[in-house]
Amino acid sequence: MELTIHLYGITRDIMGSSKKSVQLPEGARVQDLLELIRRDYPSLAELKSLLVAVNEDYAETDVVLTERDEIALIPPVSGG
Amino acid sequence: MIEITDQPIEVQSCIDAVQSERAGAVDVFIGTVRNHNKNKEVVRLEFEAFDTMAVKKMKELADEASRRWPVEKIAIVHRKGVLEIGAIAVVIAVATPHRKDAFDACRWVIDTLKEVVPIWKKEIYENGEEWLEAHP
Numbered sequence: 307m308e309l310t311i312h313l314y315g316i317t318r319d320i321m322g323s324s325k326k327s328v329q330l331p332e333g334a335r336v337q338d339l340l341e342l343i344r345r346d347y348p349s350l351a352e353l354k355s356l357l358v359a360v361n362e363d364y365a366e367t368d369v370v371l372t373e374r375d376e377i378a379l380i381p382p383v384s385g386g
Numbered sequence: 387m388i389e390i391t392d393q394p395i396e397v398q399s400c401i402d403a404v405q406s407e408r409a410g411a412v413d414v415f416i417g418t419v420r421n422h423n424k425n426k427e428v429v430r431l432e433f434e435a436f437d438t439m440a441v442k443k444m445k446e447l448a449d450e451a452s453r454r455w456p457v458e459k460i461a462i463v464h465r466k467g468v469l470e471i472g473a474i475a476v477v478i479a480v481a482t483p484h485r486k487d488a489f490d491a492c493r494w495v496i497d498t499l500k501e502v503v504p505i506w507k508k509e510i511y512e513n514g515e516e517w518l519e520a521h522p
Contacts, residue, residue, distance in 0.1 A: 312436070314434055314435075314436055314504065314506060315434055315506030315508070315517050315520070316506070316517040316520040319517070352521055353520055353521065354519060354520065354521060354522045359436070359439055359504065362436075362438055362439040362442050363439075363442075364502075378436055378439070378504075380436070380504050381506070381517070381520055382519040382520055383500070383501070383502065383503060383504055383505060383506060383519070384500070384505070384506055384507040384517070384518040384519040384520075385433070385435070385440075385464060385475075385476070385499055385500060385503050385504075385505030385506070385507065386417050386464075386475070386476055386496055386499055386500040386505075
């Protein structure tokens with residue numbers, strides 16, 4: 307399946323675009339997505355944290371992803 | 387009143403939004419852009435937000451604050467885009483019957499906002515820039 311990943315802040319800078327498409331097998335979980343992008347973009351490992359938001363909520367690593375989900379990478383937040 | 391905006395924040399409109407006859411106190415936190423950070427001179431800030439999720443998380447903060455304290459009304463407004471030194475980045479206004487709860491709830495909301503709401507701040511210096519909190 308093809309997932310569209312929305313990118314913000316430093317992850318957008320690192321990955322060079324505000325959206326990226328990634329290919330993962332059906333049934334893939336948040337953990338699989340993180341492993342894939344960390345392999346393709348090793349400097350993501352230097353971040354203090356990297357979370358995944360699925361449909362506007364922070365998702366645990368065992369959440370199963372589908373093509374209908376709105377998926378975003380959330381690097382360390384710094385609002386306020 | 388829970389918003390992400392790319393326009394200057396009007397403090398009075400935030401205060402007006404929490405007016406309540408049951409409130410004996412309104413506490414207002416105003417976060418502003420300062421000209422230095424960790425010995426570096428800051429020229430301006432750029433805020434970026436995942437707008438829809440940020441508003442959703444700010445609403446959850448307002449709901450949670452209302453569970454923890456007797457909140458009559460609450461306003462949370464955060465700016466995005468380019469902000470010059472002295473500009474207002476965030477305003478939180480909390481109305482409660484008594485002042486202690488207004489102070490406590492307002493502090494909890496700004497502290498928690500900084501931890502969970504998907505907004506990112508980039509500092510621009512004379513010769514460089516940096517996304518804050520990104521690296522250990």
